[in-house]
Amino acid sequence: MPIFRWGSALDAFRDLEREVDRWVRGVDIVFENPRFGQPFPSLNLYEIGDEYLITAELPGCAAEDLDLSVANGIVTIRGTRIAPGEIPEEHYRRSERSSGNWERAISVPERIDDDQIRAELTDGLLKLSLPKAPSAMRKQIHIAGGKSATKEIGQQENQDD
Amino acid sequence: MTEDIPIPDTDSGSGNDVEPQKWVRTPPIDIFETEAGLVLRADLPGVSSENLELQVQDNRLTLFGRVTPTDIEGAVLMHQEYQQGDFLRSFILSDDVDHDRISARMTNGVLEVTLPKVSRTQPRKISIQTD
Missing domain, CATH: 2.60.40.790 (Immunoglobulin-like)
Structure with missing residues (x-):
């Protein structure tokens, strides 16, 4: 019977990772008391x-x-x-x-x-x-409704607001 | 003078890491001698005087400071150097300390406990009788 199967290889790694995480956290607790090199x-x-x-x-x-x-x-x-x-x-x-x-x-x-x-x-x-x-900050940019160029030329004179 | 051995409670902090909010921290302390006795100072940032419990029982002085967590809705923790949690530490008092005259005050998150010496009466001479 195989110990590692391809499908579960990653799971094993995840377990190890979790174990190391826990260990590191344990070290943190130990070192918090003498305030080891804490800024x-x-x-x-x-x-x-x-x-x-x-x-x-x-x-x-x-x-x-x-x-x-x-x-x-x-x-x-x-x-x-x-x-x-x-x-x-x-x-x-x-x-x-x-x-x-x-x-x-x-x-x-x-x-x-x-x-x-x-x-x-x-x-x-x-x-x-x-x-x-x-x-x-993220700014919303307003997009003006475009008008076709030919129309704009004609409207330019009476659009002075 | 007998030593007072500060004993940080070991049953706190470790154990289940399911609830990270329930951290209990051991505050750093200073103890120094004065003419009148001992003075203990403990760093308890974030603890107000009304959230501090100080009690003496059977020669053991226990301090417990409750920290009101700064929980803000939608806050994302980006960098962390300290864990939020309550402060707990206890000490064994020597017999020299006058338990009834212990006083304490809080200033800017620092607790100062004054532990006065028992005032000794003048030595009394005991006359020895001979049979």
Whole structure:
């Protein structure tokens, strides 16, 4: 009896793929705890209709600690976390939270309307709404009903509206 | 001073990956000593003070922060660096901590728990009687 049949060969591959996926996800869980090489802040990017939404986790940040700027489709967020030296190092029993200066630049996939950007910071969670620029949005082009060339010549004089 | 061993709950996070919305995350923490005792700080972005539960039971301090998910209709996730989920972590308190005077406050998504030391009374000399 054959172990692999041609018909089921792909299914076996799919099973393997699923297995590897699960394994990789398991590794993610393991590495989430020591925050292994994770950039700060962590952010998610969503597309909602004609707008992009960036959410960033900025615990401990007040609005005045943040510096937000945009140029050429690149959004830059920078700030300072936990002033170093606030608490002497030898007093720490455990130190897992990141500290110091940070900066992140996010390039947005499409052109955005720089003047319409909205930002909101609540409980250490930043929500940045970036509406797409009108030129980046799909535009419906109106097609005028064509008239035959010969008729147009005759109508041109009395069609001054 | 006895060590306080933070024990992240292991029964969370892993297991069924059927419901990705139900993620439970372990928040990063700092613990440092002050004159009065210990101070614990935890990063809980997206958790407001009314969505935070903090309880002490049998020497175990548990913090649970509920995150209101930013579910927006028609939103397509294009890039993801963090999972949305509630925060859970628990710690074993040492006997030095005065359980009745524990206080906490939330500022910009950071929880600060003050764990004061038990105020020791002056050492009392015990006279030893001889038979």
